[in-house]
Amino acid sequence: MSAIMRKVINPVSIQQKIKGTIWEKWMFYWKSVIKDYKDVAIGLKEEAKQKPIKAAAITTGIAFASICAKTNPDLKSFRSKQIQSVIDLSLVPSTVANPTSLEHLKYLEKCFNADLIRHRSFGLFSLIWVDTSSDKCKNYESTCDYTNWRYINFHKQITDVGFLGIWWVISRKMLDYDINY
Helix, strand or coil, rough: HHHHHHHHHHHHHHHHCCCCCCHHHHHHHHHHHHHHHHHHHHHHHHHHHCCCCHHHHHHHHHHHHHHHHHHCCCCCHHHHHHHHHHHHHCCCCCCCHHHHHHHHHHHHHHHCCCCCCCCCEECCEEEECCCCCCCCCCCCHHCCCCCCHHHHHHHHEEEEEECCCEHHHHHCCCCCCCCCC
16 A cells, blocks of 8 residues: 555656646746745855844834834824814813914815815825815816916925824924914
8 A cells, every 4th residue: 555655746747747837937937936045045144144234224214214114194194183182272271372383273174175185105204285176076176287386386285294104294383382472
């Protein structure tokens, strides 16, 4: 019985059966990929030994980029930050509240109600901007290419920048929200 089992499991007979088929090409492809990655890993290890400062700088850069990508905020986090800021500001009497914080939050709420807030993630950071018209609005001014705002003025439309899990503009505006000066 063991002779029969050896004949069935014999790797030479399996290689002869798949010879010339797509399975052989598939196995050759994956063996080549594994060999290439192994060669790259060995080369990187040798280069890291020769130039340790360069290797440390590259590793630090890759780690920082991956942290930025992992903590990149989205529109939902911006909306929750805006709502939390409104709640924080509502606990302060209007005579003591910072007018800059109050006006900024009122402006953001008007833009959210008009469906003008847009979000774009760039992997490492995110931008929030105010569009000129709603996506649901299909009048002539919003659909005509000649009346739409140009990318030259885009920097004026940016409302907030998200980086490392923080929305920087709204956080800065809410820094001293309870001090009227």
